[in-house]
Amino acid sequence: MAELRVAGLVHVYRDGGVRALDGVDLTIRAGERVALIGQNGSGKTTLVRHLNGLLRPTEGRVTIDGTDASSLTVARLASRVGLVFQDPDRQIFAGSVRAEVEFGPRNLGRTGTDLRTAVTEALQASGLVGEEGTNPYDLGQSRRKLLALASVLAMQTPVLVLDEPTTGQDARGVERVGAAVKAVSEEGRTVIAISHDMRFVAEIFERVIVMRAGRVTLDGSPRDVFAAEAWQALRSTYLEPTLPAIIGHRLGLGSTPTDASLVEAVAGAQ
Amino acid sequence: MTIALSGVGYRYAGATKAALLDVDLELRDGEVIGLAGASEAGKTTLCLVVSGLAPRTVGGQVRGTITLDGEDVDTWPMHRLSQRIGIGFQNPSTQLSQVTDTVFEEVAFGPMNLGLTRDDVVARTWAALETLRIDELAERDPRRLSGGQQQLVAMAGLLAMRPEHLVLDEPTAQLDPAGTHLVADAIRRLAADGASILIAEHKADLLAAICSRVIVLDGGRVARLGATDEILGDPTIGELGVAEPSSVRLSRAVQAAGVQSDRLARALADG
Numbered sequence: 001m002a003e004l005r006v007a008g009l010v011h012v013y014r015d016g017g018v019r020a021l022d023g024v025d026l027t028i029r030a031g032e033r034v035a036l037i038g039q040n041g042s043g044k045t046t047l048v049r050h051l052n053g054l055l056r057p058t059e060g061r062v063t064i065d066g067t068d069a070s071s072l073t074v075a076r077l078a079s080r081v082g083l084v085f086q087d088p089d090r091q092i093f094a095g096s097v098r099a100e101v102e103f104g105p106r107n108l109g110r111t112g113t114d115l116r117t118a119v120t121e122a123l124q125a126s127g128l129v130g131e132e133g134t135n136p137y138d139l140g141q142s143r144r145k146l147l148a149l150a151s152v153l154a155m156q157t158p159v160l161v162l163d164e165p166t167t168g169q170d171a172r173g174v175e176r177v178g179a180a181v182k183a184v185s186e187e188g189r190t191v192i193a194i195s196h197d198m199r200f201v202a203e204i205f206e207r208v209i210v211m212r213a214g215r216v217t218l219d220g221s222p223r224d225v226f227a228a229e230a231w232q233a234l235r236s237t238y239l240e241p242t243l244p245a246i247i248g249h250r251l252g253l254g255s256t257p258t259d260a261s262l263v264e265a266v267a268g269a270q
Numbered sequence: 271m272t273i274a275l276s277g278v279g280y281r282y283a284g285a286t287k288a289a290l291l292d293v294d295l296e297l298r299d300g301e302v303i304g305l306a307g308a309s310e311a312g313k314t315t316l317c318l319v320v321s322g323l324a325p326r327t328v329g330g331q332v333r334g335t336i337t338l339d340g341e342d343v344d345t346w347p348m349h350r351l352s353q354r355i356g357i358g359f360q361n362p363s364t365q366l367s368q369v370t371d372t373v374f375e376e377v378a379f380g381p382m383n384l385g386l387t388r389d390d391v392v393a394r395t396w397a398a399l400e401t402l403r404i405d406e407l408a409e410r411d412p413r414r415l416s417g418g419q420q421q422l423v424a425m426a427g428l429l430a431m432r433p434e435h436l437v438l439d440e441p442t443a444q445l446d447p448a449g450t451h452l453v454a455d456a457i458r459r460l461a462a463d464g465a466s467i468l469i470a471e472h473k474a475d476l477l478a479a480i481c482s483r484v485i486v487l488d489g490g491r492v493a494r495l496g497a498t499d500e501i502l503g504d505p506t507i508g509e510l511g512v513a514e515p516s517s518v519r520l521s522r523a524v525q526a527a528g529v530q531s532d533r534l535a536r537a538l539a540d541g
Contacts, residue, residue, distance in 0.1 A: 038446070039448065041416040164417075174513070196418075196447065199516065247538065
């Protein structure tokens with residue numbers, strides 16, 4: 001299990017000089033389920049790329065259990081932090097679904113029953129059982145995305161980072177991703193997900209970090225972040241509260257970010 | 271300005287099974303139709319077929335008849351079709367030309383090929399950038415933008431073309447909520463100007479906000495076609511992999527919990 005610490009992190013992209021991260025400080029404890037939200041271009045993807053060493057800080061540092069991420073080799077870091085890209089085609093390369101999912105855990109030295117169990121669980125979580133022999137490119141875009149998720153799930157890394165995992169998923173796919181996130185976090189592993197889907201964020205995550213122009217502007221539970229007092233800050237980074245949050249506020253019921261919390265508040269008020 | 275599909279089927283090159291079967295659909299002037307359905311139900315394929323990219327660029331075999339304002343387009347080459355029908359892909363990096371160095375040039379790329387005057391091209395480009403509030407990105411390199419910003423640039427390129435017909439495959443997939451609203455407004459305005467628009471989309475709230483009708487595909491066939499409220503309010507729609515709009519879902523959650531609240535019902539009805 002791993003604690004992630006980000007301190008004074010600044011990232012300036014060399015071409016164009018865009019200051020994508022402008023001083024981020026965060027501590028994410030082992031087993032936390034964290035959503036990272038914010039407008040397009042606010043630095044979310046840049047931040048998570050620092051977590052698995054794809055980028056090096058311009059200033060500041062990222063540590064995993066006290067070890068500076070930039071001192072770890074990419075392979076060592078990959079065994080701690082699994083990153084699922086937004087675009088699955090940046091990640092998939094094997095000739096079959098099974099080979100794709102096996103690749104990560106094999107590289108981490110898993111063999112035999114361990115390997116088989118890791119692969120089977122990952123395929124089940126992503127709904128790809130029965131597709132083991134299929135060529136990834138014969139799957140549609142949304143199932144390729146689930147395959148990319150499976151291949152990182154199978155590595156059973158202490159930290160799992162997902163970049164917009166529900167994009168392009170139908171209703172069942174969104175449910176599947178939500179269930180996988182919860183299952184991973186129940187095992188005590190950390191999940192950090194970037195998302196623009198406010199309903200998914202409110203329902204699945206226990207902590208929500210809101211980014212704006214390369215900085216953290218809000219950090220709290222869904223109840224905190226979707227509370228009426230925070231709406232102005234949310235809207236300043238092009239986000240919006242969920243429908244139950246809006247209705248709960250209108251009815252004077254306090255912060256009700258999810259359908260279930262609104263129903264409960266309505267029942268409680270009677 | 272109508273696109274009409276009659277008995278349309280499609281099979282990808284080398285595939286044993288048809289990806290689309292017996293699709294009848296009329297996209298009327300000024301109408302926005304939502305295209306919904308589970309993953310791999312045929313939504314992207316229908317976008318490719320309506321835009322003419324399948325079979326012209328993608329290959330494969332089309333059956334049935336597609337007409338544009340009454341004319342059979344079967345023999346039309348792609349360049350002729352693409353002057354009438356625009357298409358926006360799911361993945362903006364596929365859409366970007368890869369040959370321009372600034373967002374401005376990228377958005378101007380389409381209209382420049384329409385034979386407009388230079389002033390017209392410049393005016394249309396700024397208008398499209400401002401509509402989607404990305405005018406500040408005009409000098410940036412489109413390849414170096416975030417996924418969501420690229421999606422807005424791709425959309426601006428389509429708006430600048432002022433298409434008569436437009437096919438969009440998940441145009442807001444990578445956008446933040448505000449970006450999604452901007453695209454929704456732009457789509458409404460295009461339709462108000464007379465364009466007919468087909469939009470494949472998983473976001474039920476967006477479909478509910480901008481579409482007059484919704485078509486739902488299942489296994490390449492039309493499973494549902496009708497008024498948006500009727501289709502998305504149908505309690506069995508989840509079986510087709512389609513999400514319910516937030517308001518429908520919330521109403522059901524309230525009902526299921528057996529909570530009676532007139533104030534809540536009124537708040538929901540007010541949207």
